Amino acid sequence: MPVILNLGFRPFYLLAALFSAVSVAVWVFAFFSGGSPSFLPGMLWHPHEMVFGFALAVIAGFLLTAGRVWTGLPTPAGVPLALLALHWLAARVLMLTGPAGAAAVIDAAFPFVLAGVMARVIVGSKNWRNLFVVGLLAALGAANVWFHLAPAEPPVRAALWLVMTLVAVMAGRVVPAFTASALPMAGVVRRPGLDYAAVVLTVAAFAFDLFEVQIVTAALAFTVAILHAVRQWGWKPLATRARPILWILHLSHAWIPVAFLFLGTAALGYLPKNVAIHAFGAGAMGGLIIGMVTRTALGHTGRPLATGRAEATAYVLVHLAALLRVLAGLAPGLGYQPMIVASGALWSAAFLVYFATYLPRLAQPRIDGKPG
Numbered sequence: 001m002p003v004i005l006n007l008g009f010r011p012f013y014l015l016a017a018l019f020s021a022v023s024v025a026v027w028v029f030a031f032f033s034g035g036s037p038s039f040l041p042g043m044l045w046h047p048h049e050m051v052f053g054f055a056l057a058v059i060a061g062f063l064l065t066a067g068r069v070w071t072g073l074p075t076p077a078g079v080p081l082a083l084l085a086l087h088w089l090a091a092r093v094l095m096l097t098g099p100a101g102a103a104a105v106i107d108a109a110f111p112f113v114l115a116g117v118m119a120r121v122i123v124g125s126k127n128w129r130n131l132f133v134v135g136l137l138a139a140l141g142a143a144n145v146w147f148h149l150a151p152a153e154p155p156v157r158a159a160l161w162l163v164m165t166l167v168a169v170m171a172g173r174v175v176p177a178f179t180a181s182a183l184p185m186a187g188v189v190r191r192p193g194l195d196y197a198a199v200v201l202t203v204a205a206f207a208f209d210l211f212e213v214q215i216v217t218a219a220l221a222f223t224v225a226i227l228h229a230v231r232q233w234g235w236k237p238l239a240t241r242a243r244p245i246l247w248i249l250h251l252s253h254a255w256i257p258v259a260f261l262f263l264g265t266a267a268l269g270y271l272p273k274n275v276a277i278h279a280f281g282a283g284a285m286g287g288l289i290i291g292m293v294t295r296t297a298l299g300h301t302g303r304p305l306a307t308g309r310a311e312a313t314a315y316v317l318v319h320l321a322a323l324l325r326v327l328a329g330l331a332p333g334l335g336y337q338p339m340i341v342a343s344g345a346l347w348s349a350a351f352l353v354y355f356a357t358y359l360p361r362l363a364q365p366r367i368d369g370k371p372g
Contacts (some may be wrong), residue, residue: 001078003365007372008064008075009300010362013083013293014355016057019092021351023049028344032337039098040151047156050281052107052144053092055163058289060088060114063133065300067118071125087113105146111141135204136166154210157277164280167288168202168228168256174263175249176235176293182246182305189234198227205260214267224307225257232257244307245295248315252287254324255279262326275329282322282347290318290350294358301361302368312358317350 004010026037027046036042040125064075064084087110116139122131140162147155172195180188205220232253259279266273294311298304307315308348324343328336334337366372 002363004093004363005078005081006365007077007300008069008081008084009061009293009296010299011081012057012061012064012088013297013318014055014084014359014362016061016226016289017293017351017355017358020050020054021348021355023053023240024344025348026227028341031340038056038096039103040095044151044153044156045095047153047160047277047281048147049092051156051159051163052111052140053088053095055285055289056111056114056140058072058168059087059137059163060084062292062296063118065296067121067130070130071121071127073121073125080108084113084117106344108144110140111137111144115141132169133166136162137355158210160277160281160285161210163285164256165199165203165206167285168199169255171249171253171288172231174292175232175253176254176279178249179235179240179246182243183236183239186236186239188236191231193235194227194231194234198224198231201227205263209263211266214269218264218267221260221267225260225264228260229257234270244312244315245291245298245305248294249288250290251315252284252288252291255283255287259284275326278322278329280370282325282343283319286318286322286347287315290314290354293354297358297362300366300372301364302366302370303361314350314353314357317346317353321350 004014012346014032027042030037030042031046032209036045038045040048064081067073068075087106091103091107091110094106097103115134118137119134121127122134140159143155143159145297146158148255176190178187179186201220201224205217208217208220232250235250237247237254238252240250259276262271262276262279263273265271266276294307294314295305321343324339324346328339328343
């Protein structure tokens with residue numbers, strides 16, 4: 001069995017990074033040339049593929065790897081893992097080339113297949129704490145079915161909100177835990193009640209946004225921004241300044257309260273909503289993804305949890321890309337086109353750096369000789 005098929009993170013992290021780099025570059029070129037790379041309008045293809053292509057591939061790699069740790073049961077490896085990766089890849093190709101019917105069937109099926117795989121190990125081990133991921137994957141599948149039945153922006157936004165809910169839950173677990181483990185003297189404080197309130201009200205804010213109840217959305221968004229900022233302050237973000245593998249998680253999480261401030265302001269009509277969407281998608285989601293795919297890849301290949309210049313470069317590039325993309329929406333008069341082009345170039349460069357750095361690592365066995 002090829003080493004790259006030993007565990008889910010190996011093929012899916014590499015596919016996600018390469019796809020993200022190439023698809024964003026293609027999208028920026030198509031946007032300014034007035035065309036679309038897909039049978040779909042470009043303004044629908046790009047956000048759909050960033051959620052159901054890029055983000056879902058990372059989620060698949062993470063869950064297929066973490067699921068084995070959570071449950072002690074085997075997750076797909078070898079041929080079954082290869083088939084899952086080929087399923088995802090076929091969906092990406094069909095979303096470019098069509099036909100639309102085949103693209104809809106293959107693409108919409110993937111989240112449900114992944115949900116079934118995760119349900120087998122989570123239910124089989126009675127790991128009820130993580131059962132929510134099965135429901136979340138099924139909900140992502142439902143949002144994708146909605147998109148293919150009626151291609152429009154709301155289904156993709158619903159999917160992004162689902163991904164951000166997963167991000168909020170998992171960040172609340174891993175960011176303070178990683179920080180406390182690496183910096184025991186920092187005095188990390190975790191408040192389960194605050195975490196619970198932040199997640200519940202996050203879901204409520206997203207739901208009211210989808211139903212276009214603007215006043216309630218604004219009130220909830222501003223409240224949730226405060227809750228996420230307060231809980232993160234307890235995780236001692238400033239203590240991580242000298243540890244790139246930690247500050248990338250804190251800096252990325254900091255986009256969440258900022259994005260909620262933008263969402264609340266947009267709900268009141270003072271900002272375009274795409275500013276909030278890119279703060280969530282490029283800043284929080286993109287930043288946490290680049291942080292997690294480096295950290296988990298290092299850990300699961302038996303390497304020390306320490307980053308080098310390549311990782312630090314990728315971290316900086318992602319956040320510069322997010323900053324420029326948000327700034328382009330906030331102040332287009334400063335040079336909208338140059339900022340979009342620069343943002344796309346920085347984003348693509350970040351994930352190409354990851355791909356080039358981690359391809360040889362993920363294609364080789366663990367350096368400690370352990371399985372995985």
